[in-house]
Amino acid sequence: MSMSDDMRAHLSGGITTLCRCWALTRKDGVQLGFTDHDGDLSFEGIVFRADTGLTALALQQGTGLSVDNTEAMGALSDASISEADIAVGRYDGAEVRCWLVNWAIVAMRVLQFRGTIGELRRSGGAFEAELLGLTDLLNRPQGRVFQKPCSAVLGDGSCRMDLDAPGYRTEAVVTRVDGTRIGLDGVAGFDSGWFQRGVLEALGGAAAGLRGVIKADVVGVDGREITLWSGLGADLALGDTVRLTAGCDKRMETCRFKFDNLLNFQGFPDIPGNDWTVAVPASATATGGSRR
Structure with missing residues (x-):
C-alpha cells in the first residue's frame, strides 16, 4: 500500500x-x-x-x-x-x-x-x-503431469491451437430448446460429433456470454442437435445466436489428424500403463540356483 x-x-x-x-x-x-x-x-x-x-x-x-x-x-x-x-x-x-x-x-x-x-x-x-x-x-498447482492424454486446454498457451482458423468455429441459430438439448440451424460442412467435448457460447439473448461444454453432437434428419452436460444457467430462446467450438478428446491421434497440431501435444503417448509398472520378473520353471 x-x-x-x-x-x-x-x-x-x-x-x-x-x-x-x-x-x-x-x-x-x-x-x-x-x-x-x-x-x-x-x-x-x-x-x-x-x-x-x-x-x-x-x-x-x-x-x-x-x-x-x-x-x-x-x-x-x-x-x-x-x-x-x-x-x-x-x-x-x-x-x-x-x-x-x-x-x-x-x-x-x-x-x-x-x-x-x-x-x-x-x-x-x-x-x-x-x-x-x-x-x-x-x-494453484504448477508443473506437468505425466499421462498419456494431453494435459493442455484446447487453444491455451500450451496447446497454441488457433481456434479461429477455418473449420474449428462456427455460428448457428437456435431452432429448438429442450432442456440441455438444443437444435441448431446454419451448421453445414461439419461431421457428426465434430463439436463433441467442445464449447457452446451464447452470443445474444438472456444467456449472452455464458458457455457450456458439449456432451453430444448429432446430425440427424431434423438437423443438428447439441446436448450440453449441464444448462447454461439462463434460458436460450428461439432465434438466439450461438458460437460452436470444436472439441478435443486429448488423444494424440486427434491432435494429429483433426487439428494438425502434433508438435504441441502435451501428453506422453508412449508412457507405460499401470500393468507394466506393477509387473515383476517371473519364470515358468523352478529356480534352484543351477545353470539349468
Whole structure:
C-alpha cells in the first residue's frame, strides 16, 4: 500500500472524511462501482454508487506469502448485483479493487486491496462474497503431469491451437430448446460429433456470454442437435445466436489428424500403463540356483 503525503497528513489530523470504494470487474468486461459513503463518488472513470448497501468486513493483510482476504456483503438488486447473475456465474473470478478514499477530495486515496472473488453465497435477498488477494494465485498447482492424454486446454498457451482458423468455429441459430438439448440451424460442412467435448457460447439473448461444454453432437434428419452436460444457467430462446467450438478428446491421434497440431501435444503417448509398472520378473520353471 503506497500512501501520499497529503493522505498521511489527513489521517494524522484527527478529523477525517474517509470512506471505502470498491470496483468490481467481471470477466465479460462489465464494471461496477460501490461505496459505503452516503453519496455517489467518481474517479478513474468509474461511478461508485452509494445506494447498493455494500459493506466489507475487516481486511486481513500480512507480509510474506500469506493470503490476503476479506469479505464483502450487500443487497441483491436488479440495478447492481442480481441473484440471476450470481447463479449463472457471471461474478466468478471477478477482479476486485478496494480504496480508502477522502470523499471530500477523491484524488486523495490509497489502494488497500486487489484480488478476485472466491466463494460467493446468496440467501434472503443478500449476498456474501469472499475476496482473495493476489497471493492466492500461489496456491494453484504448477508443473506437468505425466499421462498419456494431453494435459493442455484446447487453444491455451500450451496447446497454441488457433481456434479461429477455418473449420474449428462456427455460428448457428437456435431452432429448438429442450432442456440441455438444443437444435441448431446454419451448421453445414461439419461431421457428426465434430463439436463433441467442445464449447457452446451464447452470443445474444438472456444467456449472452455464458458457455457450456458439449456432451453430444448429432446430425440427424431434423438437423443438428447439441446436448450440453449441464444448462447454461439462463434460458436460450428461439432465434438466439450461438458460437460452436470444436472439441478435443486429448488423444494424440486427434491432435494429429483433426487439428494438425502434433508438435504441441502435451501428453506422453508412449508412457507405460499401470500393468507394466506393477509387473515383476517371473519364470515358468523352478529356480534352484543351477545353470539349468
